[in-house]
Amino acid sequence: MRQTQSLHRAVQQYPDRVATVFNGRRQTFRQLHERVARLAGALQALGMRAGDRVGMLALNSDRTLEFYLAVWWGGGVVNPVNTRWSAAEIAFSLQDCETAILFVDDAFVPMVPELRAQAPCLQTLLYVGEQPVPAGFLGAEQALAAAAPVPDALRSGDDLAGVFYTGGTTGRPKGVMLSQEALATNALLSLVASPLDRDAVLLHSAPLFHLAGLSALMRSLVMGTKNVFLPGFTPGGVLRAVAEERVTNLMLIPVMLQFLLDDPAARTADLSSVRVVGYGASPISEALLERAFGLLPQADFVQGYGMTELAAGVTYLTAEYHSAAGRKLGKLGSAGRALNGVDLRIVDADGRELPRGQVGEIAVRSPCAMSGYWNLPETTAQALRDGWMHTGDAARMDEDGFVFVVDRFKDMVVSGGENVYCGEVEAALTRHPAVAAAAVIGVPHAQWGEAVHAVLVLRPGTTATAEDIQAHCKTLIAGYKCPRSVEFMAALPISGAGKVMKYKLREPHWKERQRGVA
Incomplete structure (x- = not known):
């Protein structure tokens, strides 16, 4: 399984459907395919070889999707940079996995001198902003225009797709290695639990360097839906995009949902197009959910539980348990049940499964699990034991298989x-x-x-x-x-x-x- 296959399929079956919308710019799947093949060629011309890491330090845009697909198309490995980190943290993540090529947009050009000083691995800076190309950068548009399209490298299966950095328990960020199969499988398994309509319009306001945002983007690519990008979340930006583009699917973390509900403009905004609200990444109060149900009575709500090490969500609390009748079943406080293709159990300190109702650690066995932590064999061995990913989250499972997260073993x-x-x-x-x-x-x-x-x-x-x-x-x-x-x-x-x-x-x-x- 590979991430680029969905783009091949889109061009074969619906090439003229709109794929991306950003800041007034629209492109079809045919145009996206052409740009990705050319950008992959440009990256190869700049020295990217199979397995080389390529980073992106930028806010959300249509160029983010092009970055992911072009790096994979050309045979590389993505290192999507956490835009909220300090320069020192970012430099560490770049140097740790020897990222030689970095895409940068307008928001982060001023940080580059400090990054270059602390991350000597950086060799090429590709500018993806809207202003004239800064000194010391190569314009991504110019490089793309000068390049010839190249064939898909067809990276798949166990081939490394990305190194996704998370915070570290010892002060050092950890690079989570996810394979092509892990990312592609997670998208497919999530679609089984929460199908996506072909005519859906997805709004991406959550950061796409996070697996939660990336997972939603990859699911949309599988189905060939329209993707609307915002640089970041603001209540006003979301409300405008929903009304103008008739957005059907929102992906929000609970704090975003709260900001949206607290905005007075939300009470009069046209939100009638919204059909699905996905939420996750942190716990949510039932009081906040009740407010959301009132604002969006026509929408289905879906929750996911997961982590970077599992390529995003591995349990889903599906729409029926958010309905008025479903809420009476008492499952709304849970993280849902394991996806098809995911083995999940609650275990004791020795890895033995505990009886239902007892609190232990969530352990997961799945093709979505990470390959390991970059250059951290001992930390990998602690997390991956006997084929199971030990999450560090404490939970109990009820008789119906619903998982209730109650605490964290991780500090x-x-x-x-x-x-x-x-x-x-x-x-x-x-x-x-x-x-x-x-x-x-x-x-x-x-x-x-x-x-x-x-x-x-x-x-x-x-x-x-x-x-x-x-x-x-x-x-x-x-x-x-x-x-x-x-x-x-x-x-x-x-x-x-x-x-x-x-x-x-x-x-x-x-x-x-x-x-x-x-």
């Missing part, structure tokens, strides 16, 4: 749909000269689900304010990872084994809640 905060690994933030905090010890936890936040909270012990004779700490962190890690609140203590609670007892730090913040994570 991690999920804030606004983004995973923040506490070890990564703690590593940044302890680089401050006044910080002797640091512990990071998640605390409840009405808008983001959880917020990053730092508990610090200062070195004797030093002082620091919360503002000092936050400013320091922003020089090292992405803004969304930086503590939103800071607490100072004389000492951290330490167990007999010498470990910080984070449950004691969480207790004051979560004591009125039913569970210790959002």
Whole structure:
């Protein structure tokens, strides 16, 4: 199985159907096919060989889809860069997997000098913005126009498709390796659970470097639907795009849904075309869902649970359980059931399956699972054991096979749909000269689900304010990872084994809640 096959099929069966819409620019599948084949030729002319990594640091656009398809068409491996990361984090991800070619748009041109200084692997910068080509860049449009189309390299099966970087537990991002088969299979299995109509119009406002956004894009390519791109999410942008393009399918993380519901313009906007709302990437409250049902009474709602290491969703809570009758079945608080083709079980510390109703770790066996972490064999061996991916999420399964996520074994905060690994933030905090010890936890936040909270012990004779700490962190890690609140203590609670007892730090913040994570 391969990702580019859907484009071949589209050109054969419906070449003149509109494939992409962005900022007034439209192209058909025939035009997309031509641009992808030429861009692949340009990449090969620039030195890309089979298996070479190519990155993209840009906001969403039709060029994002072209990037993915052209790299695969030419035989390369994608490294989609997290646009919310700091320059240091981005540079690490580029250097770690030796990304030599990088696509950059207008929003990130100013960051390039710092990236070049920290990532000497960078050899070629391809500009995909709307302004004159900056100095030091090669214009992607000029390179494409000068190139001849090349045959599809037909990368498939176990061939590496992408290295997708996630936050690291030790302060180092991890590159998740996903094969062509993993990505293609996930798209097909997801379509079985939640079919996509051929006349659907998908709106992409969630970032496409994330697997949640990319998965929706790949499902649309399989079905040959129209894709409307926004550079990023804003309530006004979504409302306008829905009305102007008659969008039928929305993919939103819960915080986006809340912003949309809180916008007064949503109450009078024309949302009658919306047929499906997919949500996921972080937990959602039933109160927020009820508001969404009221705003979009004609729409089906679908939830997915998954992770980068599983090529996106592996369980779905389908539309019937969101209906008025379905909600009475008591499944709305679950993450749904495993997809066809996915084996999922709840296991104890030794990997043994637990009886229904008992809490353990979610383990998954699936062709969608990662091949491993880039250059991290020991970390890979810890996660992939006996053919099962151990997720680090604690859950129980009821008698009907519905999975209820209750906690996380990983030391991690999920804030606004983004995973923040506490070890990564703690590593940044302890680089401050006044910080002797640091512990990071998640605390409840009405808008983001959880917020990053730092508990610090200062070195004797030093002082620091919360503002000092936050400013320091922003020089090292992405803004969304930086503590939103800071607490100072004389000492951290330490167990007999010498470990910080984070449950004691969480207790004051979560004591009125039913569970210790959002």
